[in-house]
Amino acid sequence: MATLLTGGTGFMGSRLLARLMEDPQRDVIVLGRGSAAEVRERVLAALEGSQINGRLRFVTGDITRPWLGMTPAMHGRLLGETTELWHCAGDIALMGRRERLIRTNVLGTRNVLEFAGQTVHPCRLVYGSSVSVAGARPDGLVSEDDLDDRYGFKSAYDESKYQAELLVREWGARPGRSTVVFRPSVLITDETLAAQAPRHPALIFGEVIDDLQLGGTPGIATTLMPAAHRDITVRVPMSANSCVNFVQIEYAVEAMVRTAAEPEPGLRAFHVVHPVNTPLRTVLDIIENRRPGMVIKCVDHVMDPTPEERLVTNTLDGYLRFSQYSRSYDRTALLTRIGDLADPQPIDAAYLARAMGFDRDHTTAPQQ
Structure with missing residues (x-):
């Protein structure tokens, strides 16, 4: 059984990949554009030369296309292997064109959810959202359960992440599914x-x-x-x-992996943010x-x-x-799941x- 990871060549996804591979019982499949060899090279560049072992595989794909851009044979094979899916791929252009952002962040997420709903074995979903789903809310404390559009959006990026999380919540609300939503703030190092x-x-x-x-x-x-x-x-x-709200990527990745370590039914959302x-x-x-x-x-x-x-x-x-x-972000639920992890x-x-x-x-x- 394997973990399928999208976005493994990005800043957050590559760091998560390295941390996930510390588990000797975990096999990880990275889905990315280009040939498998090209995906491998981009992951190596993202990991800055870290060693890649045999429990890590690379697959050609594109989340914006049917079957996630895989061949029918590979699509069917991964449906039989995948028991966990970390969806971290996305377009993060803050002022990108709306059409492109919706295609990647919303349509791409819909395609990922369709795949996760068709796996042979129950598939746990871990989704990388963003604090930007709060839209244009100017102030106050944003809770980890808040998700509405009453404040509107100042950019198509914010709107696309909001729409994508709505899809994830709808998917995760169905019986028997386990879903974790992470909302990181601005990740830096x-x-x-x-x-x-x-x-x-x-x-x-x-x-x-x-x-x-x-x-x-x-x-x-x-x-x-x-x-x-x-x-x-x-x-x-x-x-x-x-x-x-800036938060160190080193803290964020560790907090995410610890929070997602214990599967549970239903959907939970967590702000991965700096306390200050x-x-x-x-x-x-x-x-x-x-x-x-x-x-x-x-x-x-x-x-x-x-x-x-x-x-x-x-x-x-x-x-x-x-x-x-x-505005600031509540992180009460996150703190109950990360054990003795010190604040950033x-x-x-x-x-x-x-x-x-x-x-x-x-x-x-x-x-x-």
Whole structure:
């Protein structure tokens, strides 16, 4: 019997794969695009050279296609082998096109659920959702059972994750099924990643900031920011009281594996988050430190934006929208399942600067 894993080449999925393979009784099958050899190479890159043993297999597939993109023979074979399915694949483009996000995150999840419902043996489902299912809820405490759309959504990404979790909950509500839903916040690490390893949001954000300062790269606006010696104030449309929940991937993966270790009937959802939100001001201070002379000012609306303000707003729109909340997330259910796992370490300016890749060159973290 085997565990089928989707998304095993991504930042979260590859870390989960490495942790799952620590169980000597577990066989894991990674489903991914391209040939089996190509999937294997992407997993090796994601795992940064970690050893792969014989209990790990690679299968060509695509969750957006019928039969998960497998051949009929392979599809039938895996239906007979799979007893657990970790669905971690997804499109995480915060401002991606709605059609693409719905195809991957919603249709892809529907196809995964169809597979899980057809397995020969009862199949336990573990699904990687997101705290973004809370949509545009601005504040308050989001419980682990909350799932509604009364606040609307600021992006197609948030909406797609919400719709996908609705499908998972409908599937998991049927008798005899065991389903675990994880809602991680923004997963990051301050580890230095290999060149081919999948990136995390904080590192990508840091690279975009540097690209803007240096003049852009393909896909990034090429208008130069003012020279570093010139003082500049940039207004951004967000509240100074906003915050972001970052959580270390190392903690998140361990919490997920421990929580999912004991199967039980029914469906349970868990917030995999840091107990303390990171103030947006901390992020802005790090950016200002990266570019001496720049002052970032939070305002309700940017009237008559300067060229630099238009550049920042257009390029970082997805990040800005994701950082407009002061809500927090209940993690009571998670804490009852993770045993003696200690809370993650505080995320201070020094840690976040390293996570953003700003420990290179001249940059130091802002003083606390």
